[in-house]
Amino acid sequence: MTREEAEAVLAQAGERPDGAFPLLDCAIACAIHDYPFRDADGVRILADHAAQRLKERAAQESPDEALTEALAGDLRLNGDLLNYDHPANTDVIDVAERRRGLSAVLVIFYLDAARRAGLSAAPVDFPGHVLLRVETPEGPVALDPFSQGRLVLPSELTRRALLAGLTPHVADRLDLLMAPVSERQALIRLQNILFNRALHAGDYESAERSALRRALLDPEDHRPWLDVAAAREKQGALTGAMHALSRARTLGEPLVACDVRLDRMRLQLN
DSSP states (O other), X not given: OOHHHHHHHHHHHHTSOGGGOOHHHHHHHHHHHHXXXXXXXXXXXXXXXXXXXXXXXXXXXXXXXXXXXXXXXISOOEEOSTTTTOXXXXXXXXXXXXXXXXXXXXXXXXXXXXXHHTOOEEEEEETTEEEEEXXXXXXXXXXXXXGTTEEEOHHHHHHHHHHTTOOHHHHTOHHHHTOBOOHHHHHHHHHHHHHHHHHHHTOHHHHHHHHHHHHHHSTTOSHHHHHHHHHHHHTTOHHHHHHHHHXXXXXXXXXXXXXXXXXXXXXXXX
C-alpha cells in the first residue's frame, strides 16, 4: 500500500458513521501512511487469533476475564515498560510483531476482538492512558491493556485521575472517568500522541502526516487543519500552510484568528 492509497482508505472511513468505522483497517492505513509498502499480514493474523481465542473463552468466562486471558494471557499483548517512548510502540504493525506497545495501540486489538466475539466494549479516553470499558452482567468495568489487561478498580481510577490533575469533584465521578468514546476518537488520540512526539523531536514532516490523518478521519473537525498548517509552516511550505488554514476557516475556525495567520504568511511570501 502506498501513502496515497492509505490516505484514500482513511478518507473513505472518515465519511462512514461511527457504528461502521473500520478500526483495524484504519489503524493499518495510519501505520503505512507513515512508513509505506509494509506487509500488514501480521496484524490481521494476530487479530484473527485474538477473535478466535476470545470467542472460545467468552463461552465459559465473564467478558472481562475472557478479554484479559485471551489478549494478554494467550497472545501476550502488554505494555512496553522498558522502552515506553520507542517509536515502535505507536505503530500497529510493529506492535503486532513485538506484542508490546502503548495502550492506545493495544486497545485496537481488544476492540476488534470484542466486536467480532459479540462482546460490548468501548475505549475510554482516560487522562494519560487509554482504557477499555467492558459491559458485564454486574455492570461496566475498566481494563488496562497496558498492564496485562488487568481490572482497574474504581478507587484506582480516582487515584489516577487525581495524579493526572483532575479536581477531586471530577475524580470521584465514575460516570465521567469511564465515559466511552468512539473507536474513531480512540484512533485519533493515537494520532495526537504521534503529532506531539514529532513536534517535540522537530520532525515536522511526521507531525504534518499525523495531523493530516486526523483531518481525514474526522472531516468535520477544523482543528487538525490548524496543526497541518503549523507543521507545514515549520517546514517552510507556506503555500501548503495557507491552504490548510483555508480548510480550517471553511470548517469553522474563527475567521479573525485564521485571517491573521493567513496575512502573516502572505507577507512572508512577498
